[in-house]
Amino acid sequence: MLLLKDIHTFYGNIEAVKGIDLHVDKGEIVCLIGSNGAGKSTALMTISGILKPKNGGILFEGEEIHKLPPHQIVSRGISQVPEGRRIFPRLTVMENLEMGAYSVNSYQLSVVRKHPPLIPPLTRVDTGGVTTQLEKVFELFSVLKERRNQLGGTLSGGEQQMLAIGRALMSNPKLLLLDEPSLGLAPIFVIKIFKTIRELNSEGLTILLVEQNAKAALRLANRGYVMESGKVIKEGKGAELPHDADIKKAYLGE
Amino acid sequence: MFFQQIINGLTVGGVYALIALGYTMVYGILELINFAHGEIYMLGAYLGIIFLGIFTAMGLTQYSLFLSLLLTFIFSVTFCSAYGFTIEKLAYKPLRKAPRLSPLISAIGVSIFLQNYVMLTQGATDKVFPHIMETTKIEFFNATMTALQVFIIVTSLLLMSLLHLYVMKTKTGKAMRAVAQDKVMASLLGINIDRIISVTFIIGSGLAAVAGLMVAMYYGLVNYYIGYIAGIKAFAAAVLGGIGSIPGAILGGFVLGIIESMGAGYLSSEYKDAYAFVILIIILLIKPRGLLGKSAKDS
Ligand SMILES: Nc1ncnc2c1ncn2[C@@H]1O[C@H](COP(=O)(O)OP(=O)(O)OP(=O)(O)O)[C@@H](O)[C@H]1O
Ligand SMILES: [Mg+2]
Numbered sequence: 397m398l399l400l401k402d403i404h405t406f407y408g409n410i411e412a413v414k415g416i417d418l419h420v421d422k423g424e425i426v427c428l429i430g431s432n433g434a435g436k437s438t439a440l441m442t443i444s445g446i447l448k449p450k451n452g453g454i455l456f457e458g459e460e461i462h463k464l465p466p467h468q469i470v471s472r473g474i475s476q477v478p479e480g481r482r483i484f485p486r487l488t489v490m491e492n493l494e495m496g497a498y499s500v501n502s503y504q505l506s507v508v509r510k511h512p513p514l515i516p517p518l519t520r521v522d523t524g525g526v527t528t529q530l531e532k533v534f535e536l537f538s539v540l541k542e543r544r545n546q547l548g549g550t551l552s553g554g555e556q557q558m559l560a561i562g563r564a565l566m567s568n569p570k571l572l573l574l575d576e577p578s579l580g581l582a583p584i585f586v587i588k589i590f591k592t593i594r595e596l597n598s599e600g601l602t603i604l605l606v607e608q609n610a611k612a613a614l615r616l617a618n619r620g621y622v623m624e625s626g627k628v629i630k631e632g633k634g635a636e637l638p639h640d641a642d643i644k645k646a647y648l649g650e
Numbered sequence: 651m652f653f654q655q656i657i658n659g660l661t662v663g664g665v666y667a668l669i670a671l672g673y674t675m676v677y678g679i680l681e682l683i684n685f686a687h688g689e690i691y692m693l694g695a696y697l698g699i700i701f702l703g704i705f706t707a708m709g710l711t712q713y714s715l716f717l718s719l720l721l722t723f724i725f726s727v728t729f730c731s732a733y734g735f736t737i738e739k740l741a742y743k744p745l746r747k748a749p750r751l752s753p754l755i756s757a758i759g760v761s762i763f764l765q766n767y768v769m770l771t772q773g774a775t776d777k778v779f780p781h782i783m784e785t786t787k788i789e790f791f792n793a794t795m796t797a798l799q800v801f802i803i804v805t806s807l808l809l810m811s812l813l814h815l816y817v818m819k820t821k822t823g824k825a826m827r828a829v830a831q832d833k834v835m836a837s838l839l840g841i842n843i844d845r846i847i848s849v850t851f852i853i854g855s856g857l858a859a860v861a862g863l864m865v866a867m868y869y870g871l872v873n874y875y876i877g878y879i880a881g882i883k884a885f886a887a888a889v890l891g892g893i894g895s896i897p898g899a900i901l902g903g904f905v906l907g908i909i910e911s912m913g914a915g916y917l918s919s920e921y922k923d924a925y926a927f928v929i930l931i932i933i934l935l936i937k938p939r940g941l942l943g944k945s946a947k948d949s
Binding site for chain 1: 824836840842843
């Protein structure tokens with residue numbers, strides 16, 4: 397589904413990702429672990445088109461996407477929950493979720509424009525399924541429904557993470573990129589987040605997960621990649637990686 | 651005297667506020683002080699004279715003043731929005747990733763260019779805006795209010811309310827607020843940042859055009875450098891209210907207009923332009939982020 401071939405990404409002169417190859421198949425949970433500064437977030441931002449790779453290519457469902465602007469990558473079906481959640485603090489919970497569906501509605505509008513009706517509809521018809529998606533998000537995280545009129549900035553860390561995931565789901569993506577969703581959360585929220593990831597995956601969503609919490613992440617994942625200073629140094633089955641001697645020592649603290 | 655100055659202050663204040671909105675919206679999204687914005691206001695005034703002249707020559711003004719004025723507003727707004735859109739694409743967009751000083755210098759360049767362009771094509775002398783609205787006066791509390799003043803205050807308030815509704819309720823308006831808060835996140839959600847920036851310039855320039863036209867009608871005289879002083883004052887109004895804040899720009903515009911006319915009425919009109927800046931300095935000493943500015947922690 398997603399294929400990265402020899403991706404090199406720079407910040408100015410600094411090469412943060414030094415030629416990684418990686419693939420995610422449909423229906424998988426793939427986990428990307430590695431120490432601080434290894435280049436994991438840089439890799440995700442390159443997939444989403446925020447950073448442009450200097451070399452290499454990215455294929456999504458057979459199409460080259462590494463030259464597309466970020467908003468077109470979203471409309472292809474890739475959604476990212478970035479590190480630090482990045483909730484819009486001065487938009488309400490509901491407005492944050494609406495922004496998550498931005499690409500869906502604009503797609504619809506362009507369809508409408510191609511065949512303009514004689515009288516333009518006064519209210520936009522929700523053919524993109526945004527309302528059903530919203531119900532699904534509220535079902536997944538009922539706190540968001542309770543707090544829908546509250547400003548995003550007033551939510552707790554755990555609630556913000558749920559909002560961030562909910563917002564990313566609003567576009568009904570095929571592939572979800574998650575960057576350290578459990579970072580800085582109370583244990584009860586960590587459990588909730590991991591449970592949600594498993595649930596979403598069982599409903600058919602493909603997931604690429606970046607985690608510091610390597611143990612929990614590998615337990616969840618079908619496959620895992622280990623990054624270090626911009627390179628993938630190891631890859632394997634989710635069940636096997638935790639038994640690798642190097643991994644044990646470096647990431648699992650054993 | 652007091653009520654008279656309030657009425658005069660609200661009239662110019664409404665105009666300052668309309669221009670200030672353009673500064674504040676662009677700053678909110680790009681953190682750029684668009685120094686060329688005052689020139690758009692000046693262009694609005696000139697285009698008003700040109701289009702009204704055309705409609706008068708066609709006999710439309712004599713047939714229906716309302717229709718002629720309406721078309722003049724629509725045409726001026728459209729042209730100014732097109733100018734604003736083009737300026738952003740040509741002078742600011744290529745510098746999006748450059749150091750912050752570069753687009754600022756570019757903005758000053760555009761401003762100088764537009765002033766000289768108008769001076770060369772329209773002449774350096776004052777242009778007269780025809781006196782078209784009859785001077786009906788409303789009297790109350792020893793003060794008089796002309797029909798034109800009512801028109802200016804009502805139009806400003808109406809446009810501000812429409813802008814508020816647009817920004818709060820529509821999808822593009824919400825996206826504008828999202829982009830102002832976090833551009834990377836907005837892109838990650840599929841928002842086309844370039845499109846939102848264009849919309850911002852189009853709306854801001856349209857509001858400035860209306861302001862320019864109304865001032866031309868109010869004072870009756872237009873010159874190629876009117877954008878400079880009005881631009882600086884409206885920028886001061888935006889800073890006074892808290893740059894980046896839309897309600898702040900509106901409040902700042904009215905406060906500035908009222909201070910100015912009070913000062914002119916009670917003290918001396920010779921220093922009219924200075925009062926505003928004295929108050930600006932005092933307010934910024936007390937509230938560095940302006941009256942309605944965001945505090946450091948939630949920005
Ligand atoms: N905006 C930036 N400008 C310059 N260098 C950067 C920038 N962002 C990250 N880097 C550098 O790129 C490298 C990779 O950073 P990245 O954030 O991708 O790591 P990471 O694996 O996500 O780390 P963490 O686990 O801390 O999130 C680091 O050396 C970092 O210092
Ligand atoms: Mg990271």
